Amino acid sequence: MAFESGILEQGLGAADEAALHRNEPPPGWLLEAIGAHRVRAVLAPLAVLVVVLVGWQSLCESGAVSPLILPSPLAIAEAFIKDGPNLLAAATVTTIEALTGFVLGNILGFVLAVAFLYSELSRRTVYPLAMAAQAVPIVAVTPALILWFGNGMAPKIFVTMFLVFFPMLVNALRGLRNADTEVMELLYTLSATPLQQLRMVRMPASVPFVFNALKISACACFVAAIVAEWVAADRGIGYLIVLYGSQYRMPQVWAAVLIGTAISMAVYGLVVFAEARVAPWLNRRKRPISD
Numbered sequence: 105m106a107f108e109s110g111i112l113e114q115g116l117g118a119a120d121e122a123a124l125h126r127n128e129p130p131p132g133w134l135l136e137a138i139g140a141h142r143v144r145a146v147l148a149p150l151a152v153l154v155v156v157l158v159g160w161q162s163l164c165e166s167g168a169v170s171p172l173i174l175p176s177p178l179a180i181a182e183a184f185i186k187d188g189p190n191l192l193a194a195a196t197v198t199t200i201e202a203l204t205g206f207v208l209g210n211i212l213g214f215v216l217a218v219a220f221l222y223s224e225l226s227r228r229t230v231y232p233l234a235m236a237a238q239a240v241p242i243v244a245v246t247p248a249l250i251l252w253f254g255n256g257m258a259p260k261i262f263v264t265m266f267l268v269f270f271p272m273l274v275n276a277l278r279g280l281r282n283a284d285t286e287v288m289e290l291l292y293t294l295s296a297t298p299l300q301q302l303r304m305v306r307m308p309a310s311v312p313f314v315f316n317a318l319k320i321s322a323c324a325c326f327v328a329a330i331v332a333e334w335v336a337a338d339r340g341i342g343y344l345i346v347l348y349g350s351q352y353r354m355p356q357v358w359a360a361v362l363i364g365t366a367i368s369m370a371v372y373g374l375v376v377f378a379e380a381r382v383a384p385w386l387n388r389r390k391r392p393i394s395d
Contacts (some may be wrong), residue, residue: 109224175355180362181367183355190344191356198329198341201257203371205264206325208268210318213272221280221306222298238270246335254338263332275317279310312386315379322372326364341374 157177163169164176169177184191216234220227234359242263249259256288283305334341341364379386 111255118279131238172352172354175358179355180358183353183359187356187359191341191359191363194339194341194344194360195367197257197339198333198364200328201260201340202264202325202329202368205261205329206268206321208261209265209268209325210321211270213269213317214276216312217273217276218282218302234270234273241329242266243335246332250336255338260329260332260337260340262323264328267328268325271320271324272314273315275313276310277315280306280315282313284311311383315375315383315386318375319372319379322375323368326368326371330364333383 160174161177164171164174164179175183175210178352189249197224216230220231246259246263249262253259280302288301291305296304329340330342330345333340334346337343341360344360345357348360
């Protein structure tokens with residue numbers, strides 16, 4: 105971690121550094137410092153969350169805010185318990201739509217980025233049209249998509265793919281073109297094929313850009329799926345939000361929103377975890393101990 109790197113750079117004495125180079129266990133003071141930092145990293149957000157929830161509950165109980173505008177945390181928790189099965193079933197549908205669009209949209213974006221990289225004609229003709237399509241208000245044409253694909257998951261998946269596709273296309277193309285010039289010249293002198301250049305240099309160079317696109321898409325895919333369900337759906341989190349809102353059941357509306365938020369954050373966390381496993385060097389940035 106960056107914090108541990110900062111400690112190692114700034115706080116180790118000569119004896120401690122020599123011990124680490126001999127693969128001996130780290131000194132006790134270092135373990136204590138790392139442990140204290142991790143505890144603070146967990147407790148600080150939890151403390152803020154507790155303060156916010158207590159203040160929120162107190163505000164609602166004081167009567168200063170109508171329950172139709174802002175239900176209390178306890179009312180939302182009760183809605184979770186009472187409507188839990190319906191919320192979980194709807195969350196399952198929305199998750200399938202969002203993740204399917206997430207996977208398909210990112211794959212399509214990366215494949216087209218590779219095609220634009222090696223095809224000057226497609227980059228000059230198709231790429232500008234693809235960028236122009238980003239300005240299309242996809243939610244506005246969702247009713248037409250429902251007429252084409254029906255009222256099932258297909259139009260929601262298409263909307264999700266559409267919104268996820270562009271971040272991957274732009275970032276992947278930029279990353280693939282970010283390959284080291286000297287390394288590319290070396291491969292050229294060694295008569296490396298375009299596929300070898302792609303596999304050995306360009307794809308590794310694109311990893312940071314690809315993960316940036318994935319982190320953007322991890323949250324955007326759920327937003328897209330939920331918004332598409334608002335237009336026309338008979339199931340899903342977006343459908344429940346519209347249904348509960350028309351019935352003025354605001355605790356259930358907030359419960360549905362929080363479930364969607366939690367799942368979106370979980371997918372984002374999985375992407376961050378995958379980034380740490382696939383490209384650990386991206387997180388090794390030195391920071392001072394005070395961080």
